[in-house]
Amino acid sequence: MDSAERSGAVGHSVWFQVVGQTEAVAVLRAAAEAGKSIVDESGSGAGMSHAWLFTGPPGSGRSVAARAFAAALQCASGTGCGECPGCRTTMAGTHADVRLVVPEGLSISVAEMRALVQTSARRPTGGRWQVVIIEDADRLTEGAANALLKAVEEPPERTVFLLCAPSDHPDDVPITIRSRCRPIALRTPAPAAIAEVLRARDGLDEATARWAASVCGGHVGKARRLATDEAARERRAAVLRIPLHLRRLSDVFDCADDLVKTAEADATEVSGTRDEAEKEALKTAMGYGGTGKGAAAATRGSAAAIKELERRQKSRATRTQRDALDLALVDLAGFYRDVLVTATAAGATLNHPDHATEIAKAAAAWTPESTLRRLEAVLACREAIELNVKPRIAVEAMLTALHYG
Structure with a gap:
C-alpha cells in the first residue's frame, strides 16, 4: 500500500481494500478514468479494455481487486471514491449492473454461462457499465468457456468482463480467452501491508494484526480469520x-480421521442452514405441498427442480470440504518447508514463526532428505484431492x- 492510499483522503476509497498491489492499482485507476472518458464521450478511452484477467497466488486479492475496479468503473467521478452510490453498491454486492459469478460447485456450467452472456448484452440500467466478474474462471467447463469466448470476442459496447x-493454474483458462484479456498480475502482499489493513479496516490491535500477518502466508482473508476466529486458530x-x-501407525488413522471430520464439519457449518433455506424457498415458489386445484401437478413438477437443487448443493458441499482440507494441507506443507529452511540455515522467513521451537526440534531429528520426502507427500495429497481421489x-x-519419512 502506498502513502497515498494510507492518507485520509484515499483511505476510504475502494482501492484501500486492495492490499499491497501498488502497480496493479495504478493500472486499474488509469483504466477506470479512461472508461469514464468513453462514457462521457470526452476522450478516446485509451487504456480501457473490455476483458481483463486477474491472476495471482491464493490470498493476493484477485476478486477484491476485480470488485474495486468494477466500483471505479461505476463511480461518478471515475476514481473509485468509495462514497458515491456506484462505489457503495458495487462493493456491497447490490449494484444492478455488476454481476459476480462465484462457482459454488466444482465447475461453472455452460447453461449458467449462456444465461450470463445473454444478461451481459443488455445496456446498463442505471450504472455506467455492465460488469461481469467471474471468480475462479479456471473452473469453466469447455462448453462454458466457448459460450464466454463469443462474448469476449465481440463484447457489447458498454460491457466489461x-x-x-x-497464478499457479492460469493455463486452465483457455488460451483463446486469455489472449483476448488484458492481464493484471497480483503478487503476495507483504506482512506489513496485511497488518496495516487489519488494523485500519478491522480495528485489530497491533500485536494481533502483526501475528496474523506473519503466519497467514500472504493470504489476507486467512489473516483476518486467524485474527478474529478462535476456532480457526485452534484448527491451525x-x-x-x-x-x-505421528509416533505410532495408529496415530496415522487418528490424525486422518480428525482432518477429514474437521473439513466435513466446516462444510456442514457453511452450507447446512443455507441448503435447507434454499430448498424451502424453492418448494414455496413451485407451490409444493399446496392444496386445491393444480396442487398435485405443482408438487410433481417441483420434484425435478428440487432434485437439481440437491445436486448443486452436494457439489457445493464437496467443494467446501476440499477447500477446508486444502487450507490444512497448506499449513502442513509450510511446516515441512520451515524445517528445511531451519536445517539448511537458509535464513528465509518462516511460514510459522510462532512454532519455531517445534520446527527446530524436527530439523534436529530428521535429515533434509526425509523432510523433503514428507513435503512432497503433502503436495501429492493436495494434487490427488484435486483429481477427485477420496479425501x-x-x-x-x-x-x-x-510417519515413515
Missing part, C-alpha cells in the same frame, strides 16, 4: 501438531508417508 484465476494449531505426533484415502496415504 473481469476474470479471476490462480491442531494441524501443526501432526508432524511431531480420506488421500489423507491416510499422506500421513503414512509422513
Whole structure:
C-alpha cells in the first residue's frame, strides 16, 4: 500500500481494500478514468479494455481487486471514491449492473454461462457499465468457456468482463480467452501491508494484526480469520501438531480421521442452514405441498427442480470440504518447508514463526532428505484431492508417508 492510499483522503476509497498491489492499482485507476472518458464521450478511452484477467497466488486479492475496479468503473467521478452510490453498491454486492459469478460447485456450467452472456448484452440500467466478474474462471467447463469466448470476442459496447484465476493454474483458462484479456498480475502482499489493513479496516490491535500477518502466508482473508476466529486458530494449531505426533501407525488413522471430520464439519457449518433455506424457498415458489386445484401437478413438477437443487448443493458441499482440507494441507506443507529452511540455515522467513521451537526440534531429528520426502507427500495429497481421489484415502496415504519419512 502506498502513502497515498494510507492518507485520509484515499483511505476510504475502494482501492484501500486492495492490499499491497501498488502497480496493479495504478493500472486499474488509469483504466477506470479512461472508461469514464468513453462514457462521457470526452476522450478516446485509451487504456480501457473490455476483458481483463486477474491472476495471482491464493490470498493476493484477485476478486477484491476485480470488485474495486468494477466500483471505479461505476463511480461518478471515475476514481473509485468509495462514497458515491456506484462505489457503495458495487462493493456491497447490490449494484444492478455488476454481476459476480462465484462457482459454488466444482465447475461453472455452460447453461449458467449462456444465461450470463445473454444478461451481459443488455445496456446498463442505471450504472455506467455492465460488469461481469467471474471468480475462479479456471473452473469453466469447455462448453462454458466457448459460450464466454463469443462474448469476449465481440463484447457489447458498454460491457466489461473481469476474470479471476490462480497464478499457479492460469493455463486452465483457455488460451483463446486469455489472449483476448488484458492481464493484471497480483503478487503476495507483504506482512506489513496485511497488518496495516487489519488494523485500519478491522480495528485489530497491533500485536494481533502483526501475528496474523506473519503466519497467514500472504493470504489476507486467512489473516483476518486467524485474527478474529478462535476456532480457526485452534484448527491451525491442531494441524501443526501432526508432524511431531505421528509416533505410532495408529496415530496415522487418528490424525486422518480428525482432518477429514474437521473439513466435513466446516462444510456442514457453511452450507447446512443455507441448503435447507434454499430448498424451502424453492418448494414455496413451485407451490409444493399446496392444496386445491393444480396442487398435485405443482408438487410433481417441483420434484425435478428440487432434485437439481440437491445436486448443486452436494457439489457445493464437496467443494467446501476440499477447500477446508486444502487450507490444512497448506499449513502442513509450510511446516515441512520451515524445517528445511531451519536445517539448511537458509535464513528465509518462516511460514510459522510462532512454532519455531517445534520446527527446530524436527530439523534436529530428521535429515533434509526425509523432510523433503514428507513435503512432497503433502503436495501429492493436495494434487490427488484435486483429481477427485477420496479425501480420506488421500489423507491416510499422506500421513503414512509422513510417519515413515
